[in-house]
Amino acid sequence: MKPRIGWIGTGIMGRSMAMHLLKGGYALNVFNRTESKAADLLQSGAVWRSSSYEIAKHSDIVFLMLGYPHEVRETVNEILSVESGNVSPLLLCRIIVDMTTSSPGQAIEIEALCRKRNITTLDAPVSGGDVGAKNATLSIMIGGDEKTANDLMPIWNLLGKTVIYHGTAGSGQHAKMVNQTLIAGNMLGLCEALV
Numbered sequence: 001m002k003p004r005i006g007w008i009g010t011g012i013m014g015r016s017m018a019m020h021l022l023k024g025g026y027a028l029n030v031f032n033r034t035e036s037k038a039a040d041l042l043q044s045g046a047v048w049r050s051s052s053y054e055i056a057k058h059s060d061i062v063f064l065m066l067g068y069p070h071e072v073r074e075t076v077n078e079i080l081s082v083e084s085g086n087v088s089p090l091l092l093c094r095i096i097v098d099m100t101t102s103s104p105g106q107a108i109e110i111e112a113l114c115r116k117r118n119i120t121t122l123d124a125p126v127s128g129g130d131v132g133a134k135n136a137t138l139s140i141m142i143g144g145d146e147k148t149a150n151d152l153m154p155i156w157n158l159l160g161k162t163v164i165y166h167g168t169a170g171s172g173q174h175a176k177m178v179n180q181t182l183i184a185g186n187m188l189g190l191c192e193a194l195v
Contacts, residue, residue: 002059003026003059006028006055006056006063007021007028007041007062008051009054010038010041011135014032018032018046018102019044020159021038021043021120023044024154026155027047028041029055029059030048031050032157035048043056051078053079059066060093061194062093062095064096065100069103072100077086080113090160093119095121095152096110098125102173104170105170107121107144107173122143122145122148123144124149126159132160136158138159138161139162140156140159141169141171142167143169144171146165149174
């Protein structure tokens with residue numbers, strides 16, 4: 001039986017990525033700050049949940065595709081109900097996958113926080129932009145538990161064409177950082193050449 005998936009963040013890229021999972025036959029719960037941005041997903045069979053916590057309560061795996069690192073931290077804190085110090089016994093989620101471009105240090109901190117609550121995390125930022133998200137041709141750079149990363153291969157294959165496991169928590173974010181640095185260097189070189 002396929003795991004139930006929760007998707008938080010249905011912006012330009014997240015909406016397309018979530019749609020691929022829905023079309024791939026996964027039961028999908030969605031949440032976004034603006035519900036209207038998930039309208040096409042809801043019309044296609046996704047179920048709206050009222051908060052990040054509600055997503056985790058009804059999903060085996062939760063994916064995050066947010067705009068900024070602080071949003072990732074806030075979302076994970078809400079999922080874990082950090083103020084209580086315990087995961088609710090009603091929390092179904094056992095894996096959190098952060099696909100947001102964030103920081104390696106934060107990925108390591110979140111992994112440690114979640115491990116105490118028996119939740120596995122992966123940092124899996126992507127490259128390819130909105131076109132790659134629409135066409136399911138993203139490059140996915142993964143850090144975290146290797147077995148979990150391998151177990152999720154059917155999901156990765158619905159989202160991208162290049163899937164590389166880079167190592168322990170934070171390694172996916174390190175790879176994305178290198179990727180961005182190389183792109184920036186190439187762009188600067190091209191600008192200089194045109195001038």
